[in-house]
Amino acid sequence: MGQSIKGLKNSLESKSLEHHLHPYTNPELVADIGPQIIQSGDGVRVTDLEGKTYIEGMSGLWCASLGFKELELVEAAVSQMKELPFYHSFTGKTSEPTIRLAEKLIEISPNNLQQVFFCNSGSEANDTAIKIVWYYQAAKGQAQKRKIISRKGSYHGVTLAAASLTALSYAQEGFSLPLDFALHTTWPHYFQNSHDNESEEDFAKRLASDLENLITLEGAENIGAFIAEPLMGAGGVILPPKEYFGLIQPILKKYDILMIADEVICGFGRTGNMWGSETFNVCPDIITCAKGLSSAYIPISAVLMSKDIADEVEKQAVRLGQFGHGYTYSGHPVAAAVALKTLEIMEERSIIDHVKGLENLFLERVSDLKEFDCVGDVRAIGLIGAAEFIKPGTKRTKLDPKHKFSTRVVKAIQANGVIIRALPIDAIAFCPPLIIEEKELNEMFDRIDRVLPEIDKLAKTLT
Numbered sequence: 001m002g003q004s005i006k007g008l009k010n011s012l013e014s015k016s017l018e019h020h021l022h023p024y025t026n027p028e029l030v031a032d033i034g035p036q037i038i039q040s041g042d043g044v045r046v047t048d049l050e051g052k053t054y055i056e057g058m059s060g061l062w063c064a065s066l067g068f069k070e071l072e073l074v075e076a077a078v079s080q081m082k083e084l085p086f087y088h089s090f091t092g093k094t095s096e097p098t099i100r101l102a103e104k105l106i107e108i109s110p111n112n113l114q115q116v117f118f119c120n121s122g123s124e125a126n127d128t129a130i131k132i133v134w135y136y137q138a139a140k141g142q143a144q145k146r147k148i149i150s151r152k153g154s155y156h157g158v159t160l161a162a163a164s165l166t167a168l169s170y171a172q173e174g175f176s177l178p179l180d181f182a183l184h185t186t187w188p189h190y191f192q193n194s195h196d197n198e199s200e201e202d203f204a205k206r207l208a209s210d211l212e213n214l215i216t217l218e219g220a221e222n223i224g225a226f227i228a229e230p231l232m233g234a235g236g237v238i239l240p241p242k243e244y245f246g247l248i249q250p251i252l253k254k255y256d257i258l259m260i261a262d263e264v265i266c267g268f269g270r271t272g273n274m275w276g277s278e279t280f281n282v283c284p285d286i287i288t289c290a291k292g293l294s295s296a297y298i299p300i301s302a303v304l305m306s307k308d309i310a311d312e313v314e315k316q317a318v319r320l321g322q323f324g325h326g327y328t329y330s331g332h333p334v335a336a337a338v339a340l341k342t343l344e345i346m347e348e349r350s351i352i353d354h355v356k357g358l359e360n361l362f363l364e365r366v367s368d369l370k371e372f373d374c375v376g377d378v379r380a381i382g383l384i385g386a387a388e389f390i391k392p393g394t395k396r397t398k399l400d401p402k403h404k405f406s407t408r409v410v411k412a413i414q415a416n417g418v419i420i421r422a423l424p425i426d427a428i429a430f431c432p433p434l435i436i437e438e439k440e441l442n443e444m445f446d447r448i449d450r451v452l453p454e455i456d457k458l459a460k461t462l463t
């Protein structure tokens, strides 16, 4: 048995190297160490082809919130497949799960949002949100309001518009991006980007004033929307300063600029509330969401919009003859059935209360990492957190990027049985499935803790 798995593994590995262009992967590195083939999952754990089991401390890509063997989701997909495996939503057609999911999303949405448009990924949702902003502004006779502001360090996806708003060089280099509709305002990372002795409140005020300066420089008449993750995920798990959204939203209102909350990571319980917007006091005109919407079991994403936007879009669509946007799989009935079941399970099993119940322990375990000299900052809320590395003995000086320190840390932790993720600001992220139990959470951090002393020693030798 062992022998045949080994044979299968080798042939799968070489086929993967030969035929599969891996997303966000260095081909040279993967050629060296080989792709890791994950074969099965159960609860918070996954097992690779060699039979090694890991705690999946990232829920895959911040997404498998109900873990890796939720059979009710599987059954929801199978039963919908048997009933109606596909139907579309073009030309007024649709299907029952799609309607019920739209109704459910509106029922749980914050800020009285009114209507839902379905897509298949977070990137598509953000591209769609931008098109809706452009459509809406044009409908109101303000077609020149096309520029969209995001923040430096943010991640909004990889399609053309989303990648332009993503303000991380790795998503833009080599593609001649960003496109010129995208503007980027100050990075809201207090630990790295505050001035010496600047309070968090003063930092938030500076961010608000930078935003207003950018708006006046570019002309409010040219700016359609501002997009923000309530908590920045892939850019570093960066929590906004407490006062941040309270300060910037009146500025957006003043200049008639729409607020888009990118809830692709934060949505569906991750920060301890259904929406990150609730946790951080965001009042969005548009929400984009994906990932936890179906616990990642099947691709689906959604754009939720206010009544004002929905009304203008509808009027414009009537004037133009149709709303000229849609994907073959917009509102796919199988994806909708899985998403509905995900939301049902979240309610039935009080998943958000479960997250709230674990939040203090999670924060404590993440905070404990601060005792190591190479950890400069720790942060966590709900079940998402990060530890950011620095040169030991300094307040916040980064290690030379040539050391690829966080990547080495991730490797060492993975060798000890926990999958986590390196972030571009030399940090590691923690984002376990929301169903994780206290014992498993402790096991995850115990395993991480065992690796940190040797990591700390290594950091002290790097120049």
Ligand SMILES: Cc1ncc(COP(=O)(O)O)c(C=O)c1O
Residues within 6 Å of the ligand: 061, 120, 121, 122, 123, 124, 126, 155, 156, 157, 158, 229, 233, 234, 262, 263, 264, 265, 290, 291
């Ligand atoms: C906040 C945020 N927005 C958008 C995206 C893009 O989602 P997708 O990879 O499904 O296109 C991501 C992906 O990680 C994300 O974290």
